[in-house]
Amino acid sequence: MTGVRAAAGMAAGIAWRSARRPVVLLTLVALAGAAAPVGAAWATRGTIDRVATAAPLGELVAVAVALAVAGIATATLPQLEQYLQAEVGRAANLASAERLHTAVGRFVGLGRFEDPRFLDRLQLAGEGERAAGAVVGSGLASVRSLLALGGFVGSLLVLSPVMTAVVLVAAVPTLVAEFRLSRARADMTFDISPVERRELFYRNLLTSSDAAKEIRLFGIAAFLRTRMLTERRTADDARRRIDRRDLLTQGGLALFGAVVAGGGLVWAVRAARSGSLSIGDVSLFLLAIAGVQSALAGAINQLAQLHHQLLMFGHLRTVVTAGPDLPVASRPTPVPALTRGIELRDVWFRYGPDAPWVLRGVTLTIPPDRATALVGRNGSGKSTLIKLLCRFYDPERGTIHWDGVDLRELDPAALRERITAVFQDFVEYDLTAAENIGLGDLTGLDDQERIRAAARRAGVDAELAGLPAGYRTLLSRMFFTEADREDPSTGVVLSGGQWQRVAVARAFLRDHRDLMILDEPSAGLDAEAEYQIHAGLRSHRAGRTSLLISHRMGSLRDADRILVLDQGELAEQGTHAELLAADGVYARLFRLQAAGYAEEPVAAP
Numbered sequence: 001m002t003g004v005r006a007a008a009g010m011a012a013g014i015a016w017r018s019a020r021r022p023v024v025l026l027t028l029v030a031l032a033g034a035a036a037p038v039g040a041a042w043a044t045r046g047t048i049d050r051v052a053t054a055a056p057l058g059e060l061v062a063v064a065v066a067l068a069v070a071g072i073a074t075a076t077l078p079q080l081e082q083y084l085q086a087e088v089g090r091a092a093n094l095a096s097a098e099r100l101h102t103a104v105g106r107f108v109g110l111g112r113f114e115d116p117r118f119l120d121r122l123q124l125a126g127e128g129e130r131a132a133g134a135v136v137g138s139g140l141a142s143v144r145s146l147l148a149l150g151g152f153v154g155s156l157l158v159l160s161p162v163m164t165a166v167v168l169v170a171a172v173p174t175l176v177a178e179f180r181l182s183r184a185r186a187d188m189t190f191d192i193s194p195v196e197r198r199e200l201f202y203r204n205l206l207t208s209s210d211a212a213k214e215i216r217l218f219g220i221a222a223f224l225r226t227r228m229l230t231e232r233r234t235a236d237d238a239r240r241r242i243d244r245r246d247l248l249t250q251g252g253l254a255l256f257g258a259v260v261a262g263g264g265l266v267w268a269v270r271a272a273r274s275g276s277l278s279i280g281d282v283s284l285f286l287l288a289i290a291g292v293q294s295a296l297a298g299a300i301n302q303l304a305q306l307h308h309q310l311l312m313f314g315h316l317r318t319v320v321t322a323g324p325d326l327p328v329a330s331r332p333t334p335v336p337a338l339t340r341g342i343e344l345r346d347v348w349f350r351y352g353p354d355a356p357w358v359l360r361g362v363t364l365t366i367p368p369d370r371a372t373a374l375v376g377r378n379g380s381g382k383s384t385l386i387k388l389l390c391r392f393y394d395p396e397r398g399t400i401h402w403d404g405v406d407l408r409e410l411d412p413a414a415l416r417e418r419i420t421a422v423f424q425d426f427v428e429y430d431l432t433a434a435e436n437i438g439l440g441d442l443t444g445l446d447d448q449e450r451i452r453a454a455a456r457r458a459g460v461d462a463e464l465a466g467l468p469a470g471y472r473t474l475l476s477r478m479f480f481t482e483a484d485r486e487d488p489s490t491g492v493v494l495s496g497g498q499w500q501r502v503a504v505a506r507a508f509l510r511d512h513r514d515l516m517i518l519d520e521p522s523a524g525l526d527a528e529a530e531y532q533i534h535a536g537l538r539s540h541r542a543g544r545t546s547l548l549i550s551h552r553m554g555s556l557r558d559a560d561r562i563l564v565l566d567q568g569e570l571a572e573q574g575t576h577a578e579l580l581a582a583d584g585v586y587a588r589l590f591r592l593q594a595a596g597y598a599e600e601p602v603a604a605p
């Protein structure tokens with residue numbers, strides 16, 4: 001309950017700060033909306049009694065006007081309430097989206113994005129993002145219904161305290177049942193979120209252009225479709241169970257309500273016959289009974305919705321108030337220039353407490369102003385080591401020092417300001433060519449000359465300049481209307497190697513950083529493009545600290561130092577010549593690859 005209360009406080013705070021005036025108006029409309037039907041019931045009673053007793057015309061006109069005003073208010077206020085709820089919703093949801101995504105952007109590491117439970121919560125927080133406004137809307141609608149309920153209960157009380165007690169006691173099981181139902185629905189939504197995530201994965205796969213080739217060639221569309229539908233059926237079964245419970249509960253409650261109302265009607269007719277109620281009283285009684293039931297149903301419905309929205313908003317609150325994913329120093333040390341290099345001291349790392357060790361006691365130095373290469377078989381831990389250098393994770397044991405300072409004492413954002421990188425799984429942004437490069441350094445986003453210079457060094461300038469709209473061409477065919485489909489100037493699809501060079505240009509734009517990391521920058525390049533890129537890299541590397549990972553051993557041989565990782569351990573280090581002479585892991589990998597390039601078949605070592 002504390003979580004729900006805290007979520008209510010946060011949602012109300014967001015709505016109030018983002019839409020004060022609409023919230024005030026909505027409150028006034030809700031109050032008026034509560035008074036209108038009760039007023040209409042009393043005005044009806046007054047009108048009928050005055051007509052029955054032939055009251056003076058002035059009095060008759062006054063009650064008729066009151067009845068008309070109450071009727072108009074009852075008819076029109078719901079529309080105004082709906083508009084204001086939407087207005088509050090838009091403002092509050094926008095503010096919630098900002099809160100949520102600011103919080104997500106503050107996670108400095110990658111661990112949370114790889115935790116399935118956290119991903120489920122994040123998905124539900126997306127729903128919570130749209131719940132903030134609805135929380136206020138449902139909250140005020142509940143208040144309106146409760147006030148109307150109070151008004152009708154008061155009216156009933158005047159006529160019959162016993163009947164009032166009966167109606168109120170009858171409401172208790174309804175309240176309890178509806179809340180249980182709401183909680184069960186929210187639990188079910190959370191429980192099926194992994195199933196929905198898998199369904200989404202299969203659905204995206206079936207419609208993705210990237211996967212279309214393999215799906216067709218391997219003939220796996222039906223297989224994937226079956227899996228997608230199985231996930232959907234599992235989710236639907238869970239929903240059906242709740243819907244059935246809903247049906248039984250609502251049906252039972254409706255029957256119960258009808259019996260109570262019917263009993264009340266019999267009592268009122270008998271009371272009128274014995275003369276203890278006037279005709280107006282009977283009409284007020286009937287309107288009050290109907291009013292109590294509809295206000296009660298409305299209040300319960302809105303409270304149940306409110307409860308559900310608060311549970312969803314609770315997920316957003318959990319994400320927004322989650323502590324830092326990695327400890328960040330409260331007074332970080334300013335990041336020094338990299339003059340002494342980076343040092344790993346007995347670094348141990350694994351991706352989870354039950355996962356196998358990926359790095360085992362790695363101790364090494366990346367010297368400043370030198371080109372260092374990292375080599376090793378697949379899965380030996382090279383990319384992981386790079387992720388630790390950027391502080392996307394912390395080592396489980398051991399420390400990493402940037403110019404003598406433990407990375408944990410630095411502000412992660414300030415550290416990353418000093419680094420540029422091409423990751424193995426770089427991003428292909430569905431943006432223009434210029435933006436794709438400009439994102440490397442936002443200060444250069446509008447600087448065409450800088451962007452072109454970076455592209456030239458990555459060997460992709462001529463190709464980008466030759467696109468239908470040059471650097472302003474969209475590198476995507478995603479955001480298309482039907483009319484755009486035939487017009488190539490609205491977007492193009494690049495080849496894998498071209499994308500790779502765009503990613504290298506992006507890293508080049510972020511020039512003058514202390515450390516340049518290149519994880520397989522030439523994996524998809526043709527021989528000429530690879531040569532060009534490495535020439536560009538060599539000129540860039542001169543006098544700078546760089547760390548290059550590549551399985552193309554030829555591109556590493558001129559590195560100042562080569563580090564060889566094997567099963568998470570530093571197996572060897574030295575220059576190309578030293579490592580060949582040592583005749584270890586490196587020499588074996590190099591000779592295996594060199595054998596593939598020899599003109600005459602050479603026996604593999």
Ligand SMILES: Nc1ncnc2c1ncn2[C@@H]1O[C@H](COP(=O)(O)OP(=O)(O)OP(=O)(O)O)[C@@H](O)[C@H]1O
Pocket residue numbers: 114351355358376377378379380381382383384385424
């Ligand atoms: N996010 C992750 N979660 C869990 N395990 C991971 C994750 N990333 C990598 N691993 C595991 O860590 C080990 C090392 O992976 P890493 O990507 O560092 O190797 P690598 O040397 O760069 O390999 P490659 O040459 O294939 O790129 C692998 O066994 C991999 O399965």
